[in-house]
Amino acid sequence: MEDKRKSKAAPIAGANDRVCEHLSFAAKEAFKRLRTNVMLKFPEGDPECRIIGVTSAQPSEGKSTISLNLSYSLAELGKNVLLIDSDMRRPSIHIKARVEKEPGLADLLGSSNAIASSVRKYQSSKNETCFDIIPGGNIPPNPSELLTSKRMETLLKTLRSAYDYIILDLPPVGAVIDAISISKQTDGMIVVLRENNCPVGIFRDCVAQIQEANVPILGFVINGALEGAGKKYGYGSKYGYSSYGSYYGSYYK
Numbered sequence: 405m406e407d408k409r410k411s412k413a414a415p416i417a418g419a420n421d422r423v424c425e426h427l428s429f430a431a432k433e434a435f436k437r438l439r440t441n442v443m444l445k446f447p448e449g450d451p452e453c454r455i456i457g458v459t460s461a462q463p464s465e466g467k468s469t470i471s472l473n474l475s476y477s478l479a480e481l482g483k484n485v486l487l488i489d490s491d492m493r494r495p496s497i498h499i500k501a502r503v504e505k506e507p508g509l510a511d512l513l514g515s516s517n518a519i520a521s522s523v524r525k526y527q528s529s530k531n532e533t534c535f536d537i538i539p540g541g542n543i544p545p546n547p548s549e550l551l552t553s554k555r556m557e558t559l560l561k562t563l564r565s566a567y568d569y570i571i572l573d574l575p576p577v578g579a580v581i582d583a584i585s586i587s588k589q590t591d592g593m594i595v596v597l598r599e600n601n602c603p604v605g606i607f608r609d610c611v612a613q614i615q616e617a618n619v620p621i622l623g624f625v626i627n628g629a630l631e632g633a634g635k636k637y638g639y640g641s642k643y644g645y646s647s648y649g650s651y652y653g654s655y656y657k
């Protein structure tokens with residue numbers, strides 16, 4: 405499978421390039437801290453492939469942004485990483501990473517296509533960092549059924565043998581049951597919370613649902629949070645990732 409994983413297409417013009425190697429220094433540092441925290445959750449020298457789900461209570465909290473940047477950050481260390489856009493209702497990894505959207509996960513789950521046909525490569529601009537991406541694909545009428553299908557389980561089992569980390573960019577927990585169902589096949593979940601965005605009750609509900617499913621919560625990412633004396637890092641002065649280090653894992657039970 406290794407040699408068949410080739411880039412499928414040229415970058416898509418006009419896509420969001422404020423990710424991965426294009427992030428600010430402070431944002432990159434925040435993702436390095438997130439990476440370290442994630443790696444510490446598993447035994448040192450862990451030979452197992454770890455499947456990590458990224459979810460949130462609501463849409464637009466930053467799941468896809470964080471999934472993509474975490475994948476990049478792990479790949480920077482030489483880890484063999486696969487990012488799967490598992491939010492088939494609102495796939496966005498293909499836009500952020502500038503890869504072709506189709507065929508992708510939906511096509512893999514809905515047909516007998518070879519896995520390699522849906523795998524793209526994220527290659528950094530200086531060709532220093534590289535990881536694999538399975539984009540969302542053709543949006544299906546039944547994303548819940550596909551994501552929670554036996555086929556998805558089998559796909560993840562197969563992919564485990566080829567990677568160190570598989571990052572699943574999941575739908576939000578609040579909207580549909582997909583994220584909770586698939587979370588049982590992960591080694592743990594990261595829950596993203598965008599600052600000043602999510603009502604406390606909805607967030608608590610999200611956490612409770614994951615806990616009820618008995619899936620480990622690896623930690624929380626506060627996206628866009630303040631750091632230090634009210635200073636914000638990240639894209640210009642508006643956003644920040646810099647509180648990952650301090651918040652990440654602090655709610656871990």
Ligand SMILES: Nc1ncnc2c1ncn2[C@@H]1O[C@H](COP(=O)(O)OP(=O)(O)O)[C@@H](O)[C@H]1O
Pocket residue numbers: 420460462463464465466467468469470496627628638639643644645
């Ligand atoms: N920290 C951040 N700084 C700047 N823009 C952000 C940040 N986090 C998310 N965004 C932007 O907010 C929008 C929603 O983020 P996204 O990652 O797609 O959310 P989700 O996957 O949870 O729906 C996107 O346009 C993304 O580029």
Ligand SMILES: [Mg+2]
Pocket residue numbers: 467468469491494495496573
């Ligand atoms: Mg998303």
